[in-house]
Amino acid sequence: xxxxxxxxxxxxxxxxxxxxxxxxxxxxxxxxxxxxxxxxxxxxxxxxxxxxxxxxxxxxxxxxxxxxxxxxxxxxxxxxxxxxxxxxxxxxxxxxxxxxxxxxxxxxxxxxxxxxxxxxxxxxxxxxxxxxxxxxxxxxxxxxxxxxxxxxxxxxxxxxxxxxxxxxxxxxxxxxxxxxxxxxxxxxxxxxxxxxxxxxxxxxxxxxxxxxxxxxxxxxxxxxxxxxxxxxxxxxxxxxxxxxxxxxxxxxxxxxxxxxxxxxxxxxxxxxxxxxxxxxxxxxxxxxxxxxxxxxxxxxxxxxxxxxxxxxxxxxxxxxxxxxxxxxxxxxxxxxxxxxxxxxxxxxxxxxxxxxxxxxxxxxxxxxxxxxxxxxxxxxxxxxxxxxxxxxxxxxxxxxxxxxxxxxxxxxxxxxxxxxxxxxxxxxxxxxxxxxxxxxxxxxxxxxxxxxxxxxxxxxxxxxxxxxxxxxxxxxxxxxxxxxxxxxxxxxxxxxxxxxxxxxxxxxxxxxxxxxxxxxxxxxxxxxxxxxxxxxxxxxxxxxxxxxxxxxxxxxxxxxxxxxxxxxxxxxxxxxxxxxxxxxxxxxxxxxxxxxxxxxxxxxxxxxxxxxxxxxxxxxxxxxxxxxxxxxxxxxxxxxxxxxxxxxxxxxxxxxxxxxxxxxxxxxxxxxxxxxxxxxxxxxxxxxxxxxxxxxxxxxxxxxxxxxxxxxxxxxxxxxxxxxxxxxxxxxxxxxxxxxxxxxxxxxxxxxxxxxxxxxxxxxxxxxxxxxxxxxxxxxxx
Numbered sequence: 001x002x003x004x005x006x007x008x009x010x011x012x013x014x015x016x017x018x019x020x021x022x023x024x025x026x027x028x029x030x031x032x033x034x035x036x037x038x039x040x041x042x043x044x045x046x047x048x049x050x051x052x053x054x055x056x057x058x059x060x061x062x063x064x065x066x067x068x069x070x071x072x073x074x075x076x077x078x079x080x081x082x083x084x085x086x087x088x089x090x091x092x093x094x095x096x097x098x099x100x101x102x103x104x105x106x107x108x109x110x111x112x113x114x115x116x117x118x119x120x121x122x123x124x125x126x127x128x129x130x131x132x133x134x135x136x137x138x139x140x141x142x143x144x145x146x147x148x149x150x151x152x153x154x155x156x157x158x159x160x161x162x163x164x165x166x167x168x169x170x171x172x173x174x175x176x177x178x179x180x181x182x183x184x185x186x187x188x189x190x191x192x193x194x195x196x197x198x199x200x201x202x203x204x205x206x207x208x209x210x211x212x213x214x215x216x217x218x219x220x221x222x223x224x225x226x227x228x229x230x231x232x233x234x235x236x237x238x239x240x241x242x243x244x245x246x247x248x249x250x251x252x253x254x255x256x257x258x259x260x261x262x263x264x265x266x267x268x269x270x271x272x273x274x275x276x277x278x279x280x281x282x283x284x285x286x287x288x289x290x291x292x293x294x295x296x297x298x299x300x301x302x303x304x305x306x307x308x309x310x311x312x313x314x315x316x317x318x319x320x321x322x323x324x325x326x327x328x329x330x331x332x333x334x335x336x337x338x339x340x341x342x343x344x345x346x347x348x349x350x351x352x353x354x355x356x357x358x359x360x361x362x363x364x365x366x367x368x369x370x371x372x373x374x375x376x377x378x379x380x381x382x383x384x385x386x387x388x389x390x391x392x393x394x395x396x397x398x399x400x401x402x403x404x405x406x407x408x409x410x411x412x413x414x415x416x417x418x419x420x421x422x423x424x425x426x427x428x429x430x431x432x433x434x435x436x437x438x439x440x441x442x443x444x445x446x447x448x449x450x451x452x453x454x455x456x457x458x459x460x461x462x463x464x465x466x467x468x469x470x471x472x473x474x475x476x477x478x479x480x481x482x483x484x485x486x487x488x489x490x491x492x493x494x495x496x497x498x499x500x501x502x503x504x505x506x507x508x509x510x511x512x513x514x515x516x517x518x519x520x521x522x523x524x525x526x527x528x529x530x531x532x533x534x535x536x537x538x539x540x541x542x543x544x545x546x547x548x549x550x551x552x553x554x555x556x557x558x559x560x561x562x563x564x565x566x567x568x569x570x571x572x573x574x575x576x577x578x579x580x581x582x583x584x585x586x587x588x589x590x591x592x593x594x595x596x597x598x599x600x601x602x603x604x605x606x607x608x609x610x611x612x613x614x615x616x617x618x619x620x621x622x623x624x625x626x627x628x629x630x631x632x633x634x635x636x637x638x639x640x641x642x643x644x645x646x647x648x649x650x651x652x653x654x655x656x657x658x659x660x661x662x663x664x665x666x667x668x669x670x671x672x673x674x675x676x677x678x679x680x681x682x683x684x685x686x687x688x689x690x691x692x693x694x695x696x697x698x699x700x701x702x703x704x705x706x707x708x709x710x711x712x713x714x715x716x717x718x719x720x721x722x723x724x725x726x727x728x729x730x731x732x733x734x735x736x737x738x739x740x741x742x743x744x745x746x747x748x749x750x751x752x753x754x755x756x757x758x759x760x761x762x763x764x765x766x767x768x769x770x771x772x773x774x775x776x777x778x779x780x781x782x
Contacts, residue, residue, distance in 0.1 A: 035074075035117045036062060038096040040103065040110050044087070047099060049159060051150040053081045054097040055116065056090060063118045070151050070181065073098070074115040076107030080151035080179045105156050124180035126187045127152055128173035128269075128300065130195035135167055142169075143188040153179040170195045173269055173300065191300070210257055211384030211425065212376055217258070219371050220245065224262050224346050228302040231344060242368040244336060244347040246310070246361075248354040249373030250587050252426030252481050255350035258373070259306040262348070269300035273307045279324060286313075286324055287331040294335045294345070302344035310349035311356040329358050336366045375587050376425060382417040384425050388432040389413070395467040409467035416471055422480035422557045422588030434474035439466040480557065480588055493548035499677040499715070500670025501542070504661055508533065508546060511659055512554050512636050516590050530658035531626060532637040534598075534651075536644040537663035538768055540716030540759055543640035546663070547594045550638065557591040559584065564600050567614060574601075574614050575621040582625040582635070589634035598639040604648045619648045627655045645771055662772040665714055665760055672707035674715050678722040679703065683729075685743040699745035706749060712758030712765070724752040 036059055047054065053071065065071060065083050073079045079102050086097065096116060098106075108114055129142065137160070146160055156171045172195060174180055182188065210217065227234055227241030234241045247255040263270035271293055278289040297303035307313070314329045336347060349367060351357060361367055376384060395405035420428065443449040443464050449456060495505050515522060515529035522529055535543040551558035559581060566577040585591040595601070605616045626637060639657065641647065651657055666674055685695035710718060725748040733742045 035115045036094075037113050038094050038116055039113050040108055041090070041095045041097045042110055043097045043099040047084075047097070049099065049101070051081050051102065052084050053102065053116075054084050054086045054090070055095075056086045056093065058091070059094070059116075060085065063116065065118050070119050070121045072117045072119040072179075073102065073106045074117070075103075075112060077105065077155075078153070079105035079156070080119065080121070080153055082149075082151065101157060101159055105153075119179075121151055121179055121181045122176060123183035124152060124174055124176070124186045126173065126175040126189070127171060127180075127182060128189045128191060129158070129169040130172045130191040130193070132168045132170060133194055136192075137167070137190055139188045139190045142190065143182060143186065147182040147186075147188065148184070149181060151179055151181045153177075210254055210261055211387040211428075212380030213254060213258065213373065216247075216371055216373055217261075219369070220258060220262050223369055224304065224348070228268050228304075228344060228346065242346065243365060244349065244367040244369075246354065246357070246367040246370045247348065247350045247373055248370060249352065250375060250424060250481065251352050252424035253373045253375060254425045255352075255373050256306075256308055257425070259304070259308075259348045259350065263304045263306070268346075269297065269303035271297055271303065271305050273305065273313075274309065278313060279328070284327075286328050290328065290331050290335060297345045303346075305345060305347045307347065307349045309351060310361075311351045311353045314349075314358050314361055315356055316358050317360075329360070333360055333366065336361070375422065375589075376428075378417050381420050381423060381428060382413055384428045385413045385416060385432070388429050389466075392432065392436060393462075393465050395465045399465055404463055405465050405467050406469075409469055411466065411468050411471065415468075419475065419555065420480075421555070421590055423478075424481050427478060427481055431471065431474050431478045434478050435470040436466050438470040438473045439464065442470070492552050493545060495549055495553060497677060498542060498545055498549055499673030499675070500666050501546075501663070504546065504663060505549075507659065507661060508550055509553075512550050512556070512592060512638075515634070515636075516554060516556060530636075531655065532639070532657035532659070534644070534647075534657040534660045535638070535640045535663050536660070536771075537642065538665055538714060538760055538764060539642050540714035541663045541665055542715045543642075543663055544596055545715070547592075547596075547638050547640065550592055551594070554590075554592065556636075557585075557588040559588075559591060559593045561593065561595050562597065564597070566601060566618070571614075574618050578618060578621045578625060585635045586633070591635050593635065593637050595637070595639040597641060599641045599643040599646055602648055602651055603646045605650075619651070623650055623656065626651075645774070662768075664768070664772075665712065665765055666718075668707050668711075671710055671713065671718060672704060674718045675703045675706055675722070678719050679744075682722060682726055683741060683743045685745040689743050695743050695745055699743075699747060701744065701746050701749060709753070710758070712760045712762070714759050717756060717759050721749070721752050721756045724756055725749045728752060 038055060038059070043054070053073065060066070060083060063071070067084050069083055070080055071083045073081060073096075081098065081102050086093075086095070090097070096114065103109060106114060127147070131137070142160065146158070152158075152171050152174055154171055154174050154177055158169045158171065160167050160169055169190075172191065223242045223245055231241065247258060249255060259272075260270075262268075273293060278286055278293075280286045280289070293305060297305050313325070314332055315325055317326045317329055320326065347367075349357075349361075354362075354370065362370065389411075394411040395409050397410055399405040400407055400410060416431075420431065423431065440449070444451060448463060449460060498505065511530050511533055535546060537543060547560070551560075561581060566574055566581075568574045568577065581593060585593050601615060602619050602622060603615055605619055637657070644660075652660060679701075684701045685699045687700065689695045690697050690700060710721070713721070725744050728748040728751055729742045729744045733740075736742075
């Protein structure tokens, strides 16, 4: 049996602390390095299994460590060991010698480099080990013969000599964590049952791995970490620590990640239950599995039981027909608040459907606290981006100077954070991965990376950078999770693509863009931006086009709802569809919700356009969503109709549709602008074409004359007119088998004018103007 090192005893630790104090008093601390990078060499056979590493004396002086001190070794994982001087032949090399067990614990191999840091460890109060195969062993033997004076950390593997061979043990718990050394006073315990593979596979997640969520982290620290680490505080205050926490929020915001982090940070025994996996078709088996899990947690207290997707195993009992679900809920209630004392066990549940969880679970004594994990705002998205790109070779201005990146391809995380409205933490992680894949695809396409090589040379890897263009490309493929069911591809329409209507464009900018870009000014003035915009006017004047331009120019998320598509034959489904639309819009704020043809779903109540009165209920639901008890922040509702006279009057008051904008037929000036927009890419017969001899002088197209002659034409009519004139020119080209396309001439427009009459008559225009006057009077009357 191997005996512990003499100079790893607790008295040494005391003398070491005295030495450290004198070390700092002498002023040598200023010359010490925080960390050094060393290359790994294999250990000599005499050092195997002793939990020591050997480094040169000059490096030890640089780190400020003495023989027998503890160091932290950071590779792909983190390991701890005692440090000893290197062998004389290694003194002039920057190397560290460690055995296979330490290499495995650090996740590295021979030839790799690691960071080595000086660390001050406390004596462990309690250490729990578990064998990897069934075995009985005396904990005192382990402590005195194997572990005494050695550093231990949760998840660390230890080989213990056993009948000529060795048995591997895994450290499943260290108090205080995450690392400590075993002293004579340490309570060492050995679990009888072998360690589960899932326990070894739990990833190490720290608070630093979670971007933002500061408020949620603070609450969880108070409710979970504090009671598990310092139960004496709660005993002194005479209060019971919390029994359970319910984390709820949209998918992908970090609920499961928070539970993993708190388990690691609190250094507690962690059991994860994925809701559906405990359900069984056999009578009583599901309840038995739950009892076993709570019993296992009790044996290994302090422990955290994490139930992911808790709504799957604990739904509302009055709404489910299966007996199994009802029994599982009853069993969970009994275990969480039954006659037996639970001890130091905290249950954390996670769900994105808190309303589907049985109400009996959501009371003090069971889930004491409910913590909402919100959608990340701009600042939070910036922090999450930093977490997911910290190991990514991003393009910088220095890389541009070196020619590794194109000019303007420097990554601006602030700009990406601003553009990713509605993205959850999981979406941002996916975005970062997709951006990296985009950079790799480009490198392969350019021949920079040869995938046929066995290994990629370091000099090639150093040239591989992720640029801003890669993130822009990734955003085309990674859409916000909360909008995936309702998101649509909106054609890019800019304000320049809409001819005329300058006053309407300005009004829409003020209502939609300004609250997003200049929110501090609104707050300073103490005013709330308008919530809704109703565009009305004759068909074809460009109401839907304005909505597309708003979606493109504002940079906000955009949900388009075609009125009739939310109508359902099932009672309550239409109202549910409206609720879901607004719920998603709130999650993805800032967001624009556009209702096209709103008159089909929101006519005046009492008109009974539907046999079941469904439109009345939809109007009621819309009124409640737009100006009800629930806040509607950073969500603008846009609607378009050519029948404003039949809309419910309650929708048209301030606080709902604040701005009611009449989109009239275009006047002469607007028609000229529309002609310019639609002929921008058309090959017209103009003065330059005459000079080149492609058409005659009398065939020149005069857009100003066309604008005068097209009174009563809407924007859609003008687009059809230009298209028809171009088709006439194409017919001539094909008929004459010309070598190039003929320019569109005045004659083609003359013919097109005969074929495409105006949509609106003077009577129609007069009628819409009368409606506009009535609407203004009605709004003033409100």
